[in-house]
Amino acid sequence: MKHLISLFFLATFTFCGSNKNEFHDTSAANKEWYLVTKVVDGDTFWVDNGTSKGIKIRLTGIDAPESQKRWKREEGYYGKESKAYLTQLIKGKKVRLETDIDSLDRYGRTLSYVYLEDNTFVNAIMIKEGYAVIMTVPPNVQHADYFFKLQKEARENNRGLWKQ
Secondary structure, eight states: OHHHHHHHHHHHTOOOOOOOOOSBOOOOSOOOEEEEEEEEETTEEEEEOSSSSOEEEEETTEEOOOSSOBTTBOOOTTHHHHHHHHHHHHTTSEEEEEOOSOOBOTTSOEEEEEEETTOBBHHHHHHHTTSOEEOOBTTBOTTHHHHHHHHHHHHHTTOGGGOO
C-alpha cells in the first residue's frame, strides 16, 4: 500500500504538457520496426536492432511498479501483473519507437513512445488499463495531458493497480 501511495503522489505532481487524444498514432514518423526479445518489467524491455546486444527501451512518460526486488528497490504492488501484461502485449511482436526531446535516460536506456504494428500506443494502454502511472519528466512532455486523462479514467474505474 505504501508503494501505491508513493505512486499516486508521484503521478499527482507530474508536469503536464501537450495533449494527445488518440490511442492510435497515425503519424508517418519513424517506420522502422524492431522485434521485442525480452520484457524486464512493466516499463522496460529489449528489442533486436541487429546487434548482438540489442537496445534496452524505457517507455517514456510512464512508471510501472518493480516486478522483483532489485538493488535497493523492493518489488512493487502490482509489479508482477504489470510485467505480465506488457509481456503478453509486446513480447515476440514488432514495435515502432518514437522519441520525444531526450532520447536516453540517465541509465543509457532509449526513451520511447512505442507502437505495435496495428498502431496501438503501448505507453497509453499501460496507463489506461492501470498497469502503470504517469511519470512525466521534462522535457519529454509530448503526451503528458493525454496520459493524465487516461490515469484519471483508470483510477475512477478501479483498473489494475487502482483496484480497491
